Structures are given as C-alpha cells and as structure tokens.
Amino acid sequence: MILVAFTWSELAQQVVTGLRNGGIYASLALALVLIYRSTRVINFAQGELATFTTFVAWSLMNHGLGFWAAFPLVLAIAFLGGAAIERVVIRPVENASALTIVIVTLGLALLLNGLMNVIWGGGEKQFRGPFSTRTIQLGGVAISIQDIGVVAVSVAIVVLLGLFFRFTKLGLALRAAALNPASSRLVGVRVGWMLALGWGLAAVLGAVAGMMIAPIVFLDPNMMQTVLLYAFVAAALGGLDSPVGAVVGGLALGLLITLLGRYVGFVGETLKLPAALLVILLLLLVRPAGLFGRLAVRRV
C-alpha cells in the first residue's frame, strides 16, 4: 500500500473524473434498476442496447444532423426499440423462471453485438460530443467543460425521471404495476403495457449514457461492456430495487475506482476492478440488500 505523491489540486481533479464516470455508471445502473423493479430480472442486454442506440446517433450525425438535433430523435428511437423488444422477446417468457429471462437477455446482448459488427464494422469510431474538451480553471483545478456537461446531463435525466415517477399519473401506474401487478390490474392499470414502457424508459437511459461516454472513449461495439459491469456493481451497491441507491451507488463507485486506481500503488490500473469489487463484497456482507435496498421480509 504505497501512497503516490499527493497534491490537493490533483485530488480535486480525480474527484471530478470519478464523479463524471460515476454519473455514467449511475445512468446505466438506473436503467437496470428500472427493469429489475418491474420484471425482477437483470438485463444483460442493457449495455449493448445503449451502444446500439449510440451507433444510431453516430449514423444520424454522419448524415449532417447536429448533436442536439439527433439527441431527441435517438431517445425516441431508443424508447420504441426498448418497448418493442419487451413485446417481442420478453413477453413470451414472462412466466418462465427468472433465469430463463436472464438467458434471453443474454441472447439479446449477443445478437445486438453481432448486429453492430455487421452493420457498422468493428473498428473504433470518433464520436463528436456536444461539449468542448476545453478546460477551465476553478480555484487552481482544471476541469474540462465536457466533464461538467456529462455530470449535468446525467443529473438532469435522473431528476426528470424522478419527477416523472413522483408526480405523474403514468409514473404512479408504473410504480404500482411493479409493486403489485395483481392489484394494479384490478384498478385498471394495463400491467403488460407498463412493462413495455419500463423497458422503453430503460433504453432511453442507456442511450443517454452511451452518448455521454462515446466522446470520452471511442465508439465501438464493445464500448459499454465494462460500463455495464460497473453499472451492475453500482446497482448492487445501492440496492437493486432502489433508484436513489443506483445513483448514489454509481457516483460512489466512480469515485472509489478512480481514487483507488490513482492513490493505492498496489492496485494501479490492473486491480482497479477487483479492488472495487472486494470493497463492495464487504459492504454487501454487512448489508446484504445494498445501501438503500430493502430486505424482503417473507411470511411463512
């Protein structure tokens, strides 16, 4: 455990980088939680779905659209695509065991990854983001505008989603359908469509995460695979059924990984992920349902 040379301004920069990555993990983790709450399943295709929609954005921008013109269009496509997937492939296995549904999402991930390779080729592509990579000085700390933008967009999306769930009738219906499908049906909520809606919203969140991370790394079909992994961890850390937990978990994980990788010499680049996982395993041992999750209390 050797501590590397330390300055306060560098620490501040690492914190900003960590929060930026964390914001992206949080968006995808939130997408996972959204689907978990309604279907009790972890969606392995969430990452590939996000990359796929980012490729769609890339194609649109290659056809002369600006980023902010393509953005709503891509979100709409993602929403329809996500909902369509729920209708076509998830619906028929709805009553099968959770493991069967997980395997279907896995098949979906393979399929989407292959399709991206077929349609756009495997090479890395440059994705022009909406924010400049110029840095500004804030009290001796250099922060890039892109980092601020990514955090701002992630936060905005999360807040919007929170408002939607809290204050609209549709949001209430979605929560009801996830919590108690039978009773919701009795009061007239169309549970089947709510599930499709959930998948659509999750796909939108994924699309935002994809378009935010693509300018930072390069765009290629495997872009989101590590991010998805971090999102899994973030979701587990926060508690799989807690949206607030997903956001807090994502940010905490981003910080943890960045700081561990930078300041603990033994961890370095290679052991960043295992180290973060170890921390989370320890945390889960103390709180088996994550930070914000509720343990299911069963009646015998």
Place this chain on the structure above:
Amino acid sequence: MPRLVGDFEVRELALVGVYFIAILGLDVLTGFSGQVSLGHGAFMAIGGYTTAILTVDHGVRDLWTIPLAGVIAGIAGLLVGLPALRLSGLYLALVTFGIAVSFPQLLKKFQGFTGGTTGKILNLLKAPFGLHTTPNRWLYYLTWGIALVLLATAWLLTRGRIGRALRAIRDSEIAAASSGVSLAAYKTLAFGISAFYAGVAGSLLALATAYVNPDTFPILLSVYLVVGLVVGGLGSQIWLVAGAAFVYYLQNHADAVARGANGALPFLHLSPTRPGVPSVIFGVVLIGVMLLLPSGAGGLVRRALGLLTRRE
C-alpha cells in the same frame, strides 16, 4: 463412438465432455440448491492453472493433477460459498460474476506464479501404459470416463439425503431451516461440490489445449456454462449433455448454421465469415430455444415421457 468419426471430431466430442462436467457441477448448485453463480469459469481457471503449474513447474504426472485441480477448486468454492451465505438471488449472481471478471486480472497481476498474459505451455497429452491411440482419442476416453463417474456421483449425491436438503433449501429456505436443515452447511457444501466439478473440467480443458493463459478461461465462459445449464434444463443431470453440446457447437460452428440458413432460405445471403455473424446466429438461436423450450431439453424430455406414460 470414437471409431466412427475422424480425429478432430473426437476432440470436439471430448470438449463437449469438458463442458458437460462443468455444467453438471453447476447444476448441483443452481438446479438443486437454487443459488445462481455466474462465476464458475473462475473455478475452471483455478483447476486449469493447478494442472498447468503442477505439470510444468513441478513435474507432476498430468493424470494426478486432475483430482488435485478438483480439490483445490473445491476449496476455493467453499471459501466463496461462505460469504455467499449472506447473499441471495441476483446479489449472489452479481458477486460471482464479479469474481469471473476479476479473476483474469488477478492472473495477470501475479505473473511470477501464473505466467501472466503469456500463460504456460503444457506437454502434449499422451496415452499412458503404451496404449496405441492418438492423443485426441485418449482425451476422449479420459474425459468421458471421468464424466460418467462424476455423473453417477452427482446422481447419487442428489437423490439421497444431501439432494433432499438442497431441494428443500431451494424451495424455501425458511421451511428448510425450521425442519432442521443447516442452511450454512448445505449451501457451502453445494458451492464446494460444484467448484470441484468445475476444477476437474478446467484441468481437462488445460490438458486438451496444452496451453493456459487468461484467455483460455474468458469471462464469457462462466456465462456459457449458465446458458448450457438452462438450455439443458435445471436439475436434469444427464440431459445436460444437450446443453453442453449446444454451447460448444454454437460457439464453434455458427458458420455451419449460417450456411444451413442460406440453403433453407434462398433469399438470405449470410456470409458466415463476416465478423458479427456468428454472434448474431448464437443470439437468435439462443432466444429461439428459450422461447420454445423455457424449461430446457430436460423439461422437454420430462414432458414427452409424461405424455407417453399418462393414463387415460
């Protein structure tokens, strides 16, 4: 069987056997005790590396390393099983998946011991006692011999006291505990047994490829084992052969499926070698199989037998 087909096909059948052993072990854990692990590739890696390190660095005879690989992986399984007691369902799946993901990184970090990214080269497998057979045929007999023994063991284990306890835990932990089944002992035991199987399979895989490096046991391996298990059918033991064959052949022969699809549907022009196409085919076939057979091959067999033996 090996007399009927060429040397290369014999090798492929042997590799199906390797998958079968690993999936059979995973079935004890997932099918019987109901704990989902997405990290069994890591136990295979432990088995494979045990064999590699013992044969290459310590000159141990390759056959002796197989049970040792199983035991060491089994101990690792018991150790993982302990924290797993606190976690349930998807949290466990995610933690084990984390193990699968971290393990290659650990192999790279401790390169003095494991050979790092370059890995270790093993001696080619040779039949003992001067038997006149090709290495691949010997591998076939060895793998399926072990597979049959382990199948019988798994069958005996799961139909007796242990199997009953595990099933009780799967169906209701609370009810099992109140009937005097020790959750801690049996859940950890299930982890240990299944890791033992994975270790043996990993050891055989290392002997078959005569080479180990972190890519011999990729992250996807763990995922494929679960896919094989679900396609074969949870708890269906011998029918898991179908799952093993499914995973092996679809991974390695997706191009044949592409050609078949081109032949059957003339308007389709899939180029089997184009990057991405094998993955598309794997995905489509996997989704199709799951939609048609949500309870796997074993479920299909059970249903067919049920129809045949039903009394009017």
